[in-house]
Amino acid sequence: MNTKKLKFRMPLLVVLALMVINLSAQKRQPKGEMQQKMAEQQATFLVKKLELSEAESQKFMPVYNEYKAEIQKNRAAQQFDFSKDLSDKDAEAQLNAMLNMRAKEIEIQRAYINRFKAVIPVQKIGMVFRSDRDYKQGVMKNMKKRNHKNKGEKLQEGRQEKTK
Secondary structure, three states: OOHHHHHHHHHHHHHHHHHHHHHHHHHOOOOOHHHHHHHHHHHHHHHHHHOOOHHHHHHHHHHHHHHHHHHHHHHHOOOOOOOOOOOHHHHHHHHHHHHHHHHHHHHHHHHHHHHHHOOOOHHHHHHHHHHHHHHHHHHHHHHHHHHHHHHHHHHHHHHHHHHO
């Protein structure tokens, strides 16, 4: 693809992805600003990673948003408490519930793989899950950097106050 066309289309794709996210978010309950911002960043990341065309992005993002919502709903339904105070029976029940949740996620992924096939090429579908993982790892890495930086600043402030 011509780099001039790519430079022109990429911002357009990003804006389009953000609009799709905003429209789907309006249908649901309002989320916190941070969650909304992260969802927009993830959509932008995904569109770039998958190199989606405008048409693919328009068709894919609503299906992807439904997928993410269903995965989140499945995870929210389960609350695990693996504390030392659990009896063996309760711990085993927790483990089985966790495995059942993961099995349900695999069922959801299988169903959405078929839906994704209808809107994007099969080669890009595997990249969807990889890109999700890459995005999450990037977010965690940035959070660790920020936390480390903030701890360093706090230590430095504490040292400065001690010298006063």
